Amino acid sequence: MPGANMTPFQNALAALGITVALFGTVVFAVDYLNEQRIAELSRIEDTITIDTLSLETQFDLLAEAPCREVSEGSVLSGELNDLAARLSYAEERLGADNEEVTKLKERYTLLEIKDYLLMKRLAKECTNLKPVFVLYFYSNKGDCPGCAEAGYALSYLREKYPELRVYAFDYNLDLGALKTLRSVLRITEPLPAFVINGKNYSGITSLGDLEPLLPTDLLATSTDARRR
Template sequence: MQTTNKERTIQWARYIVALVLTIAIFGSVLYISQVATDKRMSEVKSIQDKIAIDLLSSETQFSLLSAAGCTQDGDSILAPEIGQLGDRLTFMEGQLGIDDPDVIGLKKYYSLLQIKDYILMKELGDKCNFKPVTLVYFYSNDNCSDCTKQGYVLTALREKYPLLRVYSFDADLDLSAIKTLQTVTSAPGTVPSMVIGGKIYTGFKSIEEIEIAVPALAKMLAEQKAVEKKAQTKITQ
């Protein structure tokens, strides 16, 4: 009968090996995650720098030529990467959190670039006599479920109308330029709110409501289709 108490011991080596392995896994993951984040940050920064240079170049070109040449349409001049940058920043927000100081810094820079793009687009439209369809959107990440829904609508809208220029601004960002933009566009302080072609819309608006409010969108879609058709015929020829 083996029921006696033999002196049992704990082999601490197993606990230590497991601890070292767990720390190694955790450490590697932290390192990989940090490297990936740094890489993303630098990618976003380089896109922003490119946009800044593009904008500056456009501004300079614009000043030099003044009203002399209205040969180019808005889209080829203004930075096309802005929309792409927006997607990236939204993703970074999801990864690092909305309170991350680096993300906030990038968002401020992004907001300023958007405002400059918006102004340039407007000036170009005035001088060259075309009316760009722009949508300025103010939102908040803080307890605003309508803003989340509006975000989905605008993403879908951008996919449907690639020529539509959507400028999104986080109204909670501590950036005086956003406040000034709200003032000059007469946007209310509430979120979500949108300024489309000078008209103000507050609260959640569905895709259908926006399409009805902005007849220019239908025209835009027709133009887009015509361009696509032209390209298609070229290919088939």
């Protein structure tokens, strides 16, 4: 039995060893959990990549939009929303400057842009689709005091209108495609900046100001989020 025939000094040393081992084990276990989170994010991104490629390939194969097989909200948006929530949690946990999180975020941003372009293309070709796009540009470098409120209001709107296609972009992310998107859409500060169905808005943060900008007649509400 540990400690059974030991002097106080030996007990003190043994206690030190056990405490260090305990700390090490906990740090290792939590680190392992975080690695699993990163792996999970990567796995979801892989799935979305395949789905995106599949949809693009369908376009190419049919030489027309696969309208019958695509309905709003049924393809990528659900997975993208889930990924966004997970990524935001991972960013909060591991820090915005975590290299792996940044890499996943860049990949997620690319997937968002691809999904946005694809959905725009589908909307043009398929009359049964009338998606509402919200492009949201935020910063978490401390220079956008209203971004937290705006992001939260958008999460609520996404819940209330499941068909709303919200694409959130970190304005400061060092990614060529994002810079091009910013320039094409003429996004400028102050943040937060929005593009709602092609129209630019800037500096809006509250739900009260944001919701009237949505063409709500095109969006069905979820029963859950209507609860007030």
